[in-house]
Amino acid sequence: MSLLELVQYATLVVLVLDAVGVGTLIVLKAVNRRRRLATERRKREYMRLISRHVAFEYCTDPIPADAARDPAFIDAIIDFRNVLAGSELANLERLISRHGVVRRLIKDLSSPWKVKRLRAAMALAEIGGDETVDVLLAHLDDREPEIRVQAARGLGRIGWTPAIDEIVSRFGRVSPWVRARFADTLIGFGADATWPLVAYVMVNHRHETAGPVAAIRTLAAIGDAQAVKPLMDVLETATDTEVTIAALDALGSLGHPMAAPVMRTAATNPDWRIRAKVVTALGQVGDVGALEVLATALTDESWWVRRNAAAALGAVPGGLDRLYEAVAGDDRFASDAAMEALVDIGELTAARMRMEGGIAAPRDLALISHVEAHA
Amino acid sequence: MARILIADDSETITTLLATALQSSGYEVEVATDGNQAYQMGLESEHDLAILDQLMPGLLGLEVIDRWREAGIETPVIILTGVDDERTAVESLDRGAVDFVRKPFRLPELMARIRQRI
Numbered sequence: 001m002s003l004l005e006l007v008q009y010a011t012l013v014v015l016v017l018d019a020v021g022v023g024t025l026i027v028l029k030a031v032n033r034r035r036r037l038a039t040e041r042r043k044r045e046y047m048r049l050i051s052r053h054v055a056f057e058y059c060t061d062p063i064p065a066d067a068a069r070d071p072a073f074i075d076a077i078i079d080f081r082n083v084l085a086g087s088e089l090a091n092l093e094r095l096i097s098r099h100g101v102v103r104r105l106i107k108d109l110s111s112p113w114k115v116k117r118l119r120a121a122m123a124l125a126e127i128g129g130d131e132t133v134d135v136l137l138a139h140l141d142d143r144e145p146e147i148r149v150q151a152a153r154g155l156g157r158i159g160w161t162p163a164i165d166e167i168v169s170r171f172g173r174v175s176p177w178v179r180a181r182f183a184d185t186l187i188g189f190g191a192d193a194t195w196p197l198v199a200y201v202m203v204n205h206r207h208e209t210a211g212p213v214a215a216i217r218t219l220a221a222i223g224d225a226q227a228v229k230p231l232m233d234v235l236e237t238a239t240d241t242e243v244t245i246a247a248l249d250a251l252g253s254l255g256h257p258m259a260a261p262v263m264r265t266a267a268t269n270p271d272w273r274i275r276a277k278v279v280t281a282l283g284q285v286g287d288v289g290a291l292e293v294l295a296t297a298l299t300d301e302s303w304w305v306r307r308n309a310a311a312a313l314g315a316v317p318g319g320l321d322r323l324y325e326a327v328a329g330d331d332r333f334a335s336d337a338a339m340e341a342l343v344d345i346g347e348l349t350a351a352r353m354r355m356e357g358g359i360a361a362p363r364d365l366a367l368i369s370h371v372e373a374h375a
Numbered sequence: 376m377a378r379i380l381i382a383d384d385s386e387t388i389t390t391l392l393a394t395a396l397q398s399s400g401y402e403v404e405v406a407t408d409g410n411q412a413y414q415m416g417l418e419s420e421h422d423l424a425i426l427d428q429l430m431p432g433l434l435g436l437e438v439i440d441r442w443r444e445a446g447i448e449t450p451v452i453i454l455t456g457v458d459d460e461r462t463a464v465e466s467l468d469r470g471a472v473d474f475v476r477k478p479f480r481l482p483e484l485m486a487r488i489r490q491r492i
Contacts, residue, residue: 047387051394055481079387086480088391 042072050076053095054088063095068104071119077101078126093129102128106135114144121147125154133160140166148174149181156185161192168196172204172211179210183218194224205234205243213246220250228256235262244269245277252281260287267293272302279305283312283319295322298334306333310341320347324363327370339370377492378402378420382412382438383427383454388477392425395481396488409433416442416449422492425484427454428462436462439470450491454479 001009046067052059067073080092096102105128108120121139124132132154139151155163167182174182186193197215205212216234219227228251235247248266251259260282267278279297282290294316297309310326313319326338342348348371351364360368379401381392386407393403404421406412410432416424426435433441435453442449453466453474463474473487 044386044390047390048394051391052398054391055395055398076387079385080391083385083387083391083478085478086482088481089478 039072042070043076046070046073046076047079050080050092050095054080054084054091057087057091063099068099068101074101074105074119074123078123081127096127102132106132109135109139109147118144118146118150121150121154125150125157128154128158130158130160133158133163137163137166140170145175145178148178152182152185156188159189161189164189164193164196168193168200168215171200171215172208176210179214183214183221186218187221190222191224191226194219194222194226197222198227198230201234202230206237206239209240209242212240213242216243216246216250220253223254225254225256228254228259232259232262235259235266241271241274244274248274248277248281252277252284255285257285257287260285260289263287264290264293267297272300272305275300276302276304276308279309279312283308283315286316288317290316291318291322294319295326298322298326298337299331303333303337306337307340310337311344313338314341314345323347324367328363328366335370336374339367339374342367343371376400376402377422378404379488379492380404380406380412380415380421380424380449382406382409382424382430382435384408384430385427388427388454391481392484395485399485401488401492407431409435409438413438413441416447417445421449423488424449424451425454425488426451428459428466429456436466436469436471439466443470452484452487452491 046063049061049063052061053063063073064070077092077096081089084092102124105120105124108116109124111117111120121142124136128136136151136154136158139147140155142148142151152163152167155167164186167186171179171182186197197219201212201215201219216231219231231247231251231254235244235251238244238247244266248263251263263278263281263285264287266274267282269275269278275297279290279294282294291313294309294313297305298313300306300309310323313323320342323338323342326334327342329335348367351360351367354360354364355368379396381389381396381403382405383389383392384407389405389407393405396403404415404419406415408431409426412424412426412430413433415421416438424438426438428435435451439451439453442451450472451466451470453462453471455462455466455474455476459476463476466474472491475484475487
């Protein structure tokens with residue numbers, strides 16, 4: 001056999017294999033489509049059936065005995081669970097109980113099939129009640145991250161506050177994605193989660209980073225003022241830069257003036273990232289006592305610190321005067337940072353309007369000429 | 376037999392409402408978005424329309440505006456989200472006869488419908 005014939009045969013084999021592959025793909029796609037359409041059709045039928053049971057308590061229309069095994073039935077139940085209230089919701093709860101839906105889903109969580117387990121976890125997170133608490137708690141340590149997240153979500157939806165400690169205690173030993181989803185659940189618990197999170201941060205912030213940082217961010221998102229004092233303590237004792245930055249971020253976001261004096265002490269930290277965060281947080285708090293700190297920060301060696309300090313001065317009462325002083329001052333870096341902040345907050349436009357109206361103050365003219373010199 | 380138009384992008388809600396209304400003897404038509412609801416309102420007469428505020432296409436209040444411009448005076452009940460106080464008030468200002476917050480209680484909605492037909 002010549003080389004040319006060999007190449008021809010090889011090409012033929014490749015073409016045949018390609019054709020088989022494409023054919024298989026088409027068949028699989030068609031099968032999937034049929035299955036999807038069949039599921040949608042069954043779901044629509046279940047929705048009509050469930051509607052009648054939900055609207056009329058004594059409805060006797062039969063629901064198939066094995067409906068709880070059908071994902072279409074579970075989907076329909078979840079959809080109704082999210083839109084019903086009052087007696088209709090009670091009717092739906094009775095239907096769920098009568099058909100052993102939760103029992104079935106709990107069983108599915110032990111299935112060897114990942115998809116089945118995941119579907120069960122998602123459904124339990126949506127419709128599970130108090131009877132599912134133990135199962136959901138156990139699955140906070142599931143081997144599948146998505147199932148851990150769904151377990152936490154379910155506990156959050158049920159509002160089982162003892163679960164807060166369980167979720168928080170896992171902050172340090174889960175992946176960033178799971179931690180972020182756990183945090184979402186804790187935010188849903190609101191102020192009930194404040195002290196467990198605070199306790200976790202206080203105990204762990206000196207020997208861990210990721211967990212405490214996530215916990216501090218969660219405290220900021222919850223927005224409970226009770227977290228301010230503990231976060232001030234964290235700020236004073238933290239040895240980790242990330243934890244310090246997270247604490248500053250949270251204190252700025254909580255916006256309580258009580259925190260300002262402690263925050264100001266961090267303004268001389270040797271790490272520019274911390275100094276940059278301090279000035280932003282002081283601006284968020286609107287701390288009048290921080291004017292000197294912010295004005296000094298305008299001359300910082302770091303561009304970020306100068307920029308953030310100038311932006312913060314724009315937000316603090318009395319800060320505008322300091323920005324205008326800096327524009328007219330000798331320090332070129334401070335002057336540039338102040339000018340940019342004044343432009344950002346609309347002072348340049350206002351100065352130009354005052355000039356056109358013939359009522360411009362000397363500092364308006366200084367700002368305009370400074371901007372034009374930089375144009 | 377009174378005719379009611381239901382417009383909501385949630386199939387769950389339209390199925391539930393249609394089931395309850397048909398069982399109570401009403402004739403029901405269903406639209407799944409604002410544009411379809413507007414068109415159905417133009418094409419045939421309804422004794423009442425139940426419109427979701429947040430739908431694909433035209434919003435519930437926009438459907439009312441367009442109907443009124445076209446001379447369609449069908450009474451409308453607006454379905455709004457639970458926290459949407461402004462829409463609830465605005466819907467009355469813009470000609471809706473009533474509003475109901477989601478998730479709603481079926482007996483209450485049915486009573487409001489009976490009151491309007």
